[in-house]
Amino acid sequence: MGRNLHKWTEAIIDLPQDVFTGLPRITMIGNVQMYIENHRGVLFFSSELLRLALNKGELQVSGSQLVIRAIGQEEVFLEGSILGFKYIHG
């Protein structure tokens, strides 16, 4: 019921999905910077791999020389040379 209401309001006021559903919003600048919003904590971090917990499932970012430039409760700002990312449904 709640979920249907969400969908209904979104359809009515035409807002981006992440605002209501808590889905991650990922912004990338080339392969050097990555900005991930709506994460739920770090699961693993090394120079080659970052695993972030999401509302549902997790996000894996692989690359080299990865550095977390900044981290907050909602967002992570990642820098390095990013090779790719994988979305894993929980």
Place this chain on the structure above:
Amino acid sequence: MRSNIVSWSRGYVTVAVRGERTVELINDAVARNIGLWDIHRSGENRYEMKVLIEHFFLLRPLLKKTGTKVHVTRRKGLPFLMDKLGRRKFFAAGFVVFVIGLYLLSSVIWQVKIEGNEKISSQRIMEAAEKLGIRPLQWKFRLESPDVLTNQLMTALPGAAWIGFEMKGAQARIHIVETKLPVKKPLMNPRNLVAKTDAVITKMLVEKGRPMVKLHSRVKKGDILVSGVLGDGENRQIVVSNGNIRGLVWHEYDISVPLIQQSKVYTGESKKRKYLVIGNRAFMINGYGKLKYILYETEDDRNILQWKDHSLYIGWMDEKIREVHYVKQNLNVQEAKGIGLQQARAEILLKSGLDAKIIAEKILHVKSESGKVYMKVLFEVDEEITKEQPIIPASRGE
């Protein structure tokens, strides 16, 4: 949070975290609003990250909980700098003293400069300025505003038409424009004008006083030409007589001119010597050697070093030695007469003033005897003949 000016001013540390549960530590820290940044893995179970000083101490309970160990590798920011300064007390004090000193020294007058004065002496202006506090080593902020100062300077210096005052850095400038006063006439006693010598009046121009002689009249030495006493009896008035009276005066000259004239001639040979002067002694530097000249003249050019008005007693001297020889010249009587007359004319002009005019000259007598020419010449000269004679006021009883 990035390493920007805000985090720098609050101070941050780079820490190395060791332990298997470091990721958990990061999550906990984030949950408690502890800002971490520049996190990267530096080895197996080893992470490096940056954290604000104030947040660093909040990490402690989390470290215990997650079983990780932390180690500070670098300290950065203003608080650490201040701490360092605090330890280098003398350096910090020196810096503060320097800044204060610079400020104090620049708020002091170092020099008072006076411009534009010609008649009013700088000393007088300086004294007037000093009374108003304008002097070296005076605080600038203790001075009154320039318009008040210029007003007060104006009253202190009546000879100035306008005074400007301005501060240029550490220099106080007083600019003065002087009033132009008419030339004052010298004070004179009541006087008569009398004749200097016997003469025949050729020109009379009386500005003030009563003329006593007429044009073309003959006057004797001491005769009153212009009287300073005007009127008679009740209306008598004594004035400073003034005028220009010229007359023909006879000058008789006895002239003797030797027929053999000796004159000095430079041969063109010269030598230079340089000396170092110390006190009253001169040490020859170059130009050694015996002089080959029999007759010579030396010319000294002495330069003594000075600092302001004080002689430093050290200097140098250039000496120029020139060989001379005397040339004898035989004159005939005619030439000797010419030379004699020339000398006499020069002498007259010297005695009677430059505006004297020789009207006529007459050779009365010429005689050549024992190598000399003797002659008697009469000159008729038109010259100023007035002389001042003060009027001594008669006593009241007279």
